[in-house]
Amino acid sequence: AHSQHDQMLFEERYLRYICPLGKGNFGSVELCRYDPLGDNTGELVAVKKLQSNKQSNLEDFQKEVNTLRVLHCDYIVKYKGVCYSMGRLNMSLVMEYLPYGSLIGYLENNRHNINTRRMLLFASQICKGMEYLQSLRYVHRDLAARNILVASETLVKIADFGLTKVIPHNKEYYRVTHPGESPIFWYAPESITESRFSHKSDVWSFGVVLHEIFTYCDTSCNPKRLYMQEIGHNVLGTSISMHLASLLKANWRLPAPLNCPPKVYSLMRQCWAYDFDERPYFSTLGNQIETIIQDERE
Numbered sequence: 001a002h003s004q005h006d007q008m009l010f011e012e013r014y015l016r017y018i019c020p021l022g023k024g025n026f027g028s029v030e031l032c033r034y035d036p037l038g039d040n041t042g043e044l045v046a047v048k049k050l051q052s053n054k055q056s057n058l059e060d061f062q063k064e065v066n067t068l069r070v071l072h073c074d075y076i077v078k079y080k081g082v083c084y085s086m087g088r089l090n091m092s093l094v095m096e097y098l099p100y101g102s103l104i105g106y107l108e109n110n111r112h113n114i115n116t117r118r119m120l121l122f123a124s125q126i127c128k129g130m131e132y133l134q135s136l137r138y139v140h141r142d143l144a145a146r147n148i149l150v151a152s153e154t155l156v157k158i159a160d161f162g163l164t165k166v167i168p169h170n171k172e173y174y175r176v177t178h179p180g181e182s183p184i185f186w187y188a189p190e191s192i193t194e195s196r197f198s199h200k201s202d203v204w205s206f207g208v209v210l211h212e213i214f215t216y217c218d219t220s221c222n223p224k225r226l227y228m229q230e231i232g233h234n235v236l237g238t239s240i241s242m243h244l245a246s247l248l249k250a251n252w253r254l255p256a257p258l259n260c261p262p263k264v265y266s267l268m269r270q271c272w273a274y275d276f277d278e279r280p281y282f283s284t285l286g287n288q289i290e291t292i293i294q295d296e297r298e
């Protein structure tokens with residue numbers, strides 16, 4: 001059991017704003033120091049302010065907190081608590097601060113001293129984090145390098161559970177009614193065409209994350225750009241997602257990244273099996289990655 005202090009309540013008056021951490025994918029996230037002693041010895045935390053306190057946002061926010069509160073895994077960004085301000089009208093989510101930021105920036109800025117083994121280490125950690133999420137019947141639905149944070153030179157963690165859903169016990173998948181702004185270039189075919197999300201659609205997205213890692217998140221060959229080159233930039237008529245779905249149905253896949261070991265590209269292709277039943281589980285993916293790491297060591 002976890003002691004009560006785990007669900008810490010952060011008092012707004014001790015939460016010192018330092019700087020913005022990025023508008024990006026997480027909503028507006030700020031770096032703060034929680035400094036009750038007022039001597040700058042308090043811990044650094046990442047704080048996401050709840051957008052306008054529209055009732056719907058409040059419910060979504062509460063859902064995100066409830067999702068996060070139960071997650072305890074070395075490869076998932078730790079939930080620290082909430083901060084209420086203006087009475088209980090406004091809420092902020094307080095998470096552990098990861099000092100190296102998103103995996104995208106880290107790979108782009110450090111590509112010259114990141115070798116295949118470190119890339120595979122990151123991949124195996126994401127695999128373990130996803131295996132843990134699945135054990136709780138969570139489907140992440142937005143697994144992408146932008147949602148992976150770097151804790152240290154040898155540790156990455158899965159972040160941003162704003163889209164995570166729990167699969168009902170009597171079903172194998174989650175159907176989304178309001179796809180909203182969808183990251184379709186990370187989506188499995190069944191997610192594009194039927195809004196069907198499952199552990200196996202997360203596996204598809206993991207394959208795209210592998211591709212991002214082995215291209216050092218180079219914007220010149222990111223998934224969206226490669227797919228759009230193939231689809232053609234001046235597509236009219238049917239929506240881009242329909243073009244993408246037919247491209248995948250025709251068995252076109254993202255090409256092997258430069259210098260990507262064949263065994264790693266074969267892992268990606270397994271994740272991109274059109275039929276979700278043929279895609280591997282995160283457990284088998286993790287074992288295959290460990291084996292490749294061993295081979296790289298020899």
Ligand SMILES: CCc1cc(O)ccc1-c1ccc2c(C(=O)Nc3ccc(C)nc3)n[nH]c2c1
Pocket residue numbers: 021022026029046047048064068077093094095096097098099100101102149159160161162
């Ligand atoms: C609170 C929002 C949230 C919500 C959720 O559900 C899961 C994770 C997070 C989250 C999002 C971002 C961060 C960050 C960071 O952005 N760190 C950094 C460090 C250095 C640089 C340059 N940029 C950036 N650290 N911990 C973070 C937790």
